[in-house]
Structures are given as C-alpha cells and as structure tokens.
Amino acid sequence: MFDTIILLTGPVEQPVLKALLLGHSPQLTVVPVVTASEFSDLDPGILQRARLIAFTTPVIVPPFILSQLRYGAYNFHPGPPEYPGWAPAHFALYDGATEFGVTAHAMVEKVDAGAIIEVDRFKIPAASNVVALEGLAYAHLGRMLWLLAKAMATQTEPFAELPISWGQRKNTRRGYADICDIPLDISKEDLHRRLDIFGENHFGIAPTIKLHGVEFRAVRRESELKPGQHGSLFATADAAG
Numbered sequence: 001m002f003d004t005i006i007l008l009t010g011p012v013e014q015p016v017l018k019a020l021l022l023g024h025s026p027q028l029t030v031v032p033v034v035t036a037s038e039f040s041d042l043d044p045g046i047l048q049r050a051r052l053i054a055f056t057t058p059v060i061v062p063p064f065i066l067s068q069l070r071y072g073a074y075n076f077h078p079g080p081p082e083y084p085g086w087a088p089a090h091f092a093l094y095d096g097a098t099e100f101g102v103t104a105h106a107m108v109e110k111v112d113a114g115a116i117i118e119v120d121r122f123k124i125p126a127a128s129n130v131v132a133l134e135g136l137a138y139a140h141l142g143r144m145l146w147l148l149a150k151a152m153a154t155q156t157e158p159f160a161e162l163p164i165s166w167g168q169r170k171n172t173r174r175g176y177a178d179i180c181d182i183p184l185d186i187s188k189e190d191l192h193r194r195l196d197i198f199g200e201n202h203f204g205i206a207p208t209i210k211l212h213g214v215e216f217r218a219v220r221r222e223s224e225l226k227p228g229q230h231g232s233l234f235a236t237a238d239a240a241g
Contacts, residue, residue: 002071002156004050006042008033008057017055020146024153039065053152054107055145056138063109072158073107075114076145078137080121081164084112085171089133092124093197094179100124100133102141104148106159112170115161120144130197173203182209 005021007014007030018030031046033039036059052061052073066073079088080101092100101121106114120140124133145152151159180198182191198207199218207218 001049002051003027004029004031004046005153006031006033006046006050006052006069007055008052008059008061009055010034010057013055017053017145020149021053021153024150028153033059035059036062044068051152052107053145056141060111061107066107066109071156074117074152074159075105075107075112076141077103077105077112078134078141079103081116081119082167083171084166084169086173087171087176087202089130089137090176090197090202091171093128093130093133094193098124100137102137102144104144106161113166116164116166117159117162118144118148119162119164130200130202173205176203177205180205180207182207184209184211 005028007017007021009017011034014032014034018032021030022028029046031042031050033042039062042065047065047068048070050069051071052065052069054061054073054075056076056078061073077084077088079092080099081103082097083092083100089100099121100123101119103116104118105112105116108114120143122136122140125136128136176198179194182194186194194207195218198205201219209216
C-alpha cells in the first residue's frame with residue numbers, strides 16, 4: 001500500500017513541498033531527508049510503501065534505498081537532458097547554448113540516467129549569467145513539480161517514459177575543475193568567458209593559473225567594476241606543490 005513519500009530536498013523547500021503533496025493526499029506520511037547520512041535512519045519497513053522525490057539536491061541516494069522503494073524514486077533535475085550531472089547552468093553557458101530547461105526522471109543507481117518522464121525547455125535570455133539562469137531553472141522546476149504533484153502523491157503505477165535520451169556527456173566536479181584550470185596559452189576570448197561563468201568561486205572552485213610553481217586564483221572585485229568589465233583578476237598567489 002502506497003502511503004509514504006520520502007522527500008529529499010533542502011530545509012527551505014521541505015515545508016513548502018510537504019504541504020503541496022499533502023494537499024493532494026492528506027493521509028500520506030512525508031518523511032524529510034536533507035543529507036545522505038539520514039538515509040541510514042530510515043525504517044526499512046517503510047520503503048516497500050514509499051516513493052522518493054528528490055528536488056534540486058546534490059545528495060546521491062544509496063543503491064540499497066533505490067532497490068527497495070516499491071513505488072519508485074523520481075528526481076527533479078535543474079537542467080535539460082542535454083546537461084546531465086553537475087552544474088548544468090555553468091556548462092550550458094560555457095557551451096554558448098541558446099536553450100535550457102529542467103527534467104524530471106526516474107532515479108537509478110547511475111546518476112541522471114533513468115527514464116525521463118517530463119521536460120520543460122525555455123530560451124536563455126540574452127546576457128544571462130549563472131545566477132540568473134539557475135534562478136529561471138529553479139522557477140521552472142518548481143512549476144514542474146507543482147503540475148506533477150497530484151500524480152506523485154496519488155499514482156501507484158510507474159510514470160510513463162518519454163522518448164527522450166540523456167546527453168552523452170555527463171558533467172562532473174572534475175570536469176568543472178578542469179575548465180577552471182586555465183592554460184597559459186588560452187585566448188583572451190576564452191579567458192573572459194571562463195572568468196564570467198566560473199569566476200564566482202562556486203563550489204569552492206575558482207579559475208586558477210599555475211606559473212613557475214605559484215598558483216594564482218581569480219577573485220572578483222565588484223566595487224571596482226565599470227560597465228562591460230569582466231571583474232576578475234588573478235590576485236591570490238599560493239605556492240603550488
């Protein structure tokens with residue numbers, strides 16, 4: 001009997017999404033999970049009665065949890081199928097993409113590889129930066145979950161798979177770090193693009209140049225900016241190992 005939803009999302013989203021789901025099925029038990037360590041606290045007995053919903057979370061669900069969920073696990077990914085994996089907005093802007101989107105999909109052991117059940121695409125506005133694009137994606141993803149919430153809260157059957165495949169390149173933290181490792185022969189155009197997109201020190205990774213055993217990291221000084229300036233310079237030097 002389906003009577004439980006395990007809700008994997010941040011602490012800000014937890015009360016809002018819980019209320020949304022209970023609004024469609026008040027008898028549900030909604031179990032909040034924010035961190036990976038909390039999966040070990042789950043009663044194994046509820047998994048046979050549960051569905052898991054993950055919303056904009058970096059947490060990877062353990063395979064033993066996925067294998068025991070009788071009513072499936074579904075992730076709401078803040079990027080289109082062409083950008084599975086890490087930091088989709090960053091990679092889309094770096095690629096010069098003109099379209100972005102969000103994806104709902106079944107969860108399997110391999111990250112961002114399960115059957116896709118819904119996609120919402122939109123044009124990337126001119127001059128968008130990472131923060132703006134991630135904000136748009138978050139809004140579209142919230143709308144997607146709002147539209148699917150009734151089915152998520154009441155439907156016992158698996159969701160229908162769309163005839164859409166994931167992109168072949170799965171972006172990773174390692175790939176993000178590789179782009180931030182600036183080669184000495186980089187073109188001016190590519191340097192400015194990397195600084196604009198990756199220069200905010202997201203995830204604790206900043207564009208870096210290594211020269212003669214010294215590491216220079218990009219920092220942003222917004223107070224010194226003039227219109228049209230990129231606002232990043234290599235200022236912090238550390239001895240490289």
